[in-house]
Amino acid sequence: MAASSIEDHPIVRQLNTIASLSEPAKQAVAGLPMHVVSLEADQEILREGDRSSQCYVILEGFVANFKITATGKRQIVAYYLAGDIPDLQSLHLPVLDSSWITITPCKVGFIQHENLHRLCERHPDITKVLWRWTLIAASIYREWVTNVGQRNASARVAHLLCEVITRMRAVGLTRDYTCEFAMTQTELADATGMSTVHINRTLQELRRAKLITLKENTLTAIDWEGLQEAGEFDPAYLHIRNVAH
């Protein structure tokens, strides 16, 4: 069916999770010229300080957004999935204030800023949905500040896992409450402001409490309600349309 092919476009599918797009808008998005590149795991995509004249959309894979402090510590401030445009901000903030690295092998599509600008000019509703997308990213940051600032180890990790599962579900990357999850314990540590040793012990605690299984890059919430409770997780901040529960 020709109709479903547009819906299958990663960006369209992603934007569908947060707003309803008009048919011409979907077509325009799906028609964006992009330069597709395959990347291995652990490759830097863009580095803090770079100037950018294009954005990239993740077609497949998992990407981390991070900053390095003056004393050399790394904080992962966000992660991105298929359909996300991690550096959409560069459209209006060309000097990058953070870096991106692939966690898994990825397929990404580079899109020239000029094409995005033109798209926004012609389709004000696309401007709105992309702006909205960046605002949701900001909402996620607020929740992360809260997570790192106020929650103890187990809640903090549980919260992060809940977010991953919820966002994966939204774009159709889960089966029930199982998804691929390739972050190493070191990366989890950098995302939560914890040490790897304590991440290890906290994961064991969550496993012992029969909330999750996690092995061979596969994460399952075997007790989704319990995991949400442990992580004080309320998906409202993700602003997803039609979240289950």
Next chain:
Amino acid sequence: MAASSIEDHPIVRQLNTIASLSEPAKQAVAGLPMHVVSLEADQEILREGDRSSQCYVILEGFVANFKITATGKRQIVAYYLAGDIPDLQSLHLPVLDSSWITITPCKVGFIQHENLHRLCERHPDITKVLWRWTLIAASIYREWVTNVGQRNASARVAHLLCEVITRMRAVGLTRDYTCEFAMTQTELADATGMSTVHINRTLQELRRAKLITLKENTLTAIDWEGLQEAGEFDPAYLHIRNVAH
């Protein structure tokens, strides 16, 4: 001089710090109809879960943006100054995911969403600068995640104070490196994910190191270079035009 009156409009002054606006754009911004309200200190302006059909601009005062966790802990995720539109996000995310409270007595101006939408339709360069402003807010969140996640007590507090001084300077609210700073130690604690007791000791440490003075709501960086170093502060993430140093 009539020309300077537009430049004195709080929103115009704020937007001037991040982009150059055309003359008609400035006029349009300055002509926005707004409903001005005076608020005392410690008043909630908007609460998580509210739906909003207007934004507010701070004309005078200092506002904190916070979230409450399920276990009742408060995290201040951002603060806002004169000229800021703290809930600009509500333009495209009408359900609020966080709350705002006045730290000092404030004068704020409420602006109907419809008026802002119309302004953006008529002036695409205003859309750009407002979008840009929200992207800078997101950049600040990234830095806060990093600050709370990776820096120890003294660096964390020093970093926050550097940010306050830098943002105050940008909108002309400092004399040298002195500004009004009305956050209590409890509020500082909630903004940094620390306890009030340790905030107290950390402030003493910064005073003993001759980096700051802070009393009677007046903050001075008596050693600006030293304070920045202590806080690993690099203002790049604020994306301000023409920062000194």
Next chain:
DNA sequence: CGCACTCTTGACCGAGATCAACATTCGTGG
């Protein structure tokens, strides 16, 4: 098959939390 990365475990340590007084400031009403 060997080296490098990731995960796991145990022992110890320390930054910052918690608890409990006390001091100071300030607004409010008598």
Next chain:
DNA sequence: CCACGAATGTTGATCTCGGTCAAGAGTGCG
């Protein structure tokens, strides 16, 4: 003008969560 109570700030004693260090066990890739 003073008294008093509520915030706010300060200090000391103690505790604990999570960090650090170190070593070993898997695991996987070249």
